[in-house]
Amino acid sequence: MAVVAAFRLAARSVTFRSRFRDVFVTKRLRCRYYTKEIPSDRFSRDLERYKDLKACFKRHLKATYGRFSDVPDHSVVYGRHHVYFVEGNGIYRMEKAKRESEPEPVLDLGCVATGEETQAWTVQRIRLSPQEKHLAATLKTWSAETTRCVVVKLGRRRGLTLDNVVSFEWATDDVLFYTTREGLKCRNVYRLDLTQNGSTIRSVYEESQPDIFVEVSRSRDGHVLSITCSGRSSSEALLVDVSDPRLEPVLVQVRQPQLLYYVEHWRRNVIILANTGPGREYQVAKAPISEPSMMSWDAIFTPRPGTALKDMDVVGDHCVLVAATTSNELELIVVPLSRPRAAYTLQLPSWACAVESQHPGFAEPRGTMEFLISSPVRPPVSYRLRLEEGLLSPGAGGRPAPSPTNRAREAITARLKARSQDGTSVPVTLLHGGPCTKDTPLLVHVYGAYGRDVDMRFRPEKRFLLEQGWALAYCHIRGGGERGLAWQRQARVEGKRRSVEDLQACLAHLFASGVSSPRRTVLTARSAGAVPVGALCNGRPDMMRAVTLQSPFLDVLATMEDPKLPLTLEDREEWGDPLGNPQHRLTIASYCPVCNITSQRYPSMLLTAYADDQRTPLAGVLKYAEKLKEAAKADPEPNIVVNVQPGANHGGPDDWEAVLEEEALQLAFLYKELDVDPPGARRRRTK
Secondary structure: OEEOOOOOEOOOOOOHHHOOOOOOOEOOOOOOOOOOOOOOOOOHHHHHHHHHHHHHHHHHHHHHHHHOOOOOOOOOEEOOOEEEEEEOOEEEEEEOOOOOOOOEEEEEHHHOOOOOOHHHEEEEEEEEOOOOOEEEEEEEEOOOOEEEEEEEEOOOOOEEEEEOEEEEEEEEOOEEEEEEEEOOEEEEEEEEEEEOOEEEEEEEEEOOOOOOEEEEEEOOOOOEEEEEEEOOOOEEEEEEEOOOOOOOOEEOOOOOOOOOEEEEEEOOEEEEEEOOOHHHOOEEEEEEOOOOOHHHOEEEEOOOOOOEEEEEEEEOOEEEEEEEOOOOOEEEEEEEOOOHHHOEEEEOOOOOOEEEEOOOOOOOOOOEEEEEEEEOOEEEEEEEEEOOOOEEEEOOOOOOOOOOOOOOOOOEEEEEEEEOOOOOEEEEEEEEOOOOOOOOOEEEEEOOEOOEOOOOOOOHHHHHHHHOOOEEEEEOOEOEOOOOHHHHHOOOHHHOHHHHHHHHHHHHHHHHOOOOOHHHEEEEEEHHHHHHHHHHHHHOHHHOOEEEEEOOOOOHHHHHOOOOOOOHHHHHHHHOOOOOOHHHHHHHHHHOOOOOOOOEOOOEEEEEEEOOOOOOOHHHHHHHHHHHHHHEOOOOOOOEEEEEEOOOOOOOOOOHHHHHHHHHHHHHHHHHHHOOOOOOOOOOOOO
């Protein structure tokens, strides 16, 4: 599915150990980079107070993950004759007609590790050539920001490797297009030609602008490849017709300021999702592939006001859109491309918070679309949409969420709206298992940057908390993409403080509605989501008891004042230019978490940093922690804990044991800081 948000997620790992982790490569690497590392273990003693609880929660997490080990996903790849899957340290295949046959090894990761630990590599993405002659797969090592693409001629099990590959697609059985990353940039597209005598590689496209990220993708019908060049507020696409022997890219529409568009293919037409609708929001247009420029764009669908288009896919003769309604619920909009006025809308279940379409190559009956829906506490359920009839039904392999036990609770999904300081209604999604009171422990999630939605995919650990009586809130503050492009624009640069005001309003609304209280509330965020959380901790530390931050971006002003850092120039559209614009500097200084630490009572904090994180390395996290420890005053004193994970990068560890250790520590911190009895503990008698 072509993701509309400015920063799409690339393929997740297909191994179980990382199925529920944020193992991803962002299209645009939007987080920060510091050049100086400060290795330190001075905070390690603070972790000791959680040691026993962590061991307890690790056992509970193993059991919880085991309950959901068979949730449906789209990790299996279907070729013309075989089914491909990942098992252990290799890729295997089985003949479709002989499902009982022994799996045939296709790729052994040990053969490509080149001296590194085999267990450190996980499979990210698999692509088959059209006639199933070759297989290409990207591998990622959990210990660093390293990727490797392995190309195998099927039946031989030996192939070649390409380093630092980000995206890749087959044009023909012998031609692979791919992009590479240098540092934190992805600007180059290459073409690999496999011949009888070997292989050749040549450059196809090189991006000159520093703030543009380049990606290769394939249309769902397989007829064209697209090279998408995306910036913060503009994009352009080039198409490669795979039926043309030359395989030369053709420009769709030259890049223009404030023009964002993404393309699909249908019957020699380009289907374009572009922000050319009212208010510079997304609408769907069509143009002949022979004349794809903007002058030929014919708008065929514009959503009703208040509806935000999230994703677009072209399945057969239909354009399928995922949209968020004014009440922040998800729906599908189906546009028949030959008669767009016959578009119809299908409401998804009220609990649906995430939609995931299968990648090309998934076995799918003609005229249907298979997809998964989930929420943070409901495992993915497979659905099938029959496009002509508009019928939605459980798909193959779909199953309902597990029945609740005596200890488990079914999730109640409530869509709330908080009123921010300027009168704007801010959506809040609340998940809970029963009546909420001021004593209900509450975990609040937030992001609010780069037009990216807060992550609401299924996580077993969130289900565990719900079953233990916690409430979970997801605040869709401005700066994110939940309510469309205008929602993001309102909290850019000089509007950034709106994200903080929105978060404060969400908490106030939850408390006023009888959902928990500040002494039972924990805020959690990662990466750029740490900015509004850190700012609120400085301004209203009385609104929460504790905070957990992962890979946090906290020193906004110093970062944006250093143009030598690789992402500073690109990020000026998001945060501003404090060197060239005095007003931008004043705005950033007014909310920057590091700049506004003062001597006051602060909540307890768990800051998770990764030793090999090139975007928010250890030095920046320790700087913040040091200042916070010096300034924090309370009786009792808040716990400022830094958990340094060795080896892992910005997305966190992929290693299964390391994942469990990190999540168990998070749970131990939540329970201890809120003084909540752990599972199985005898309830303390209240006086």
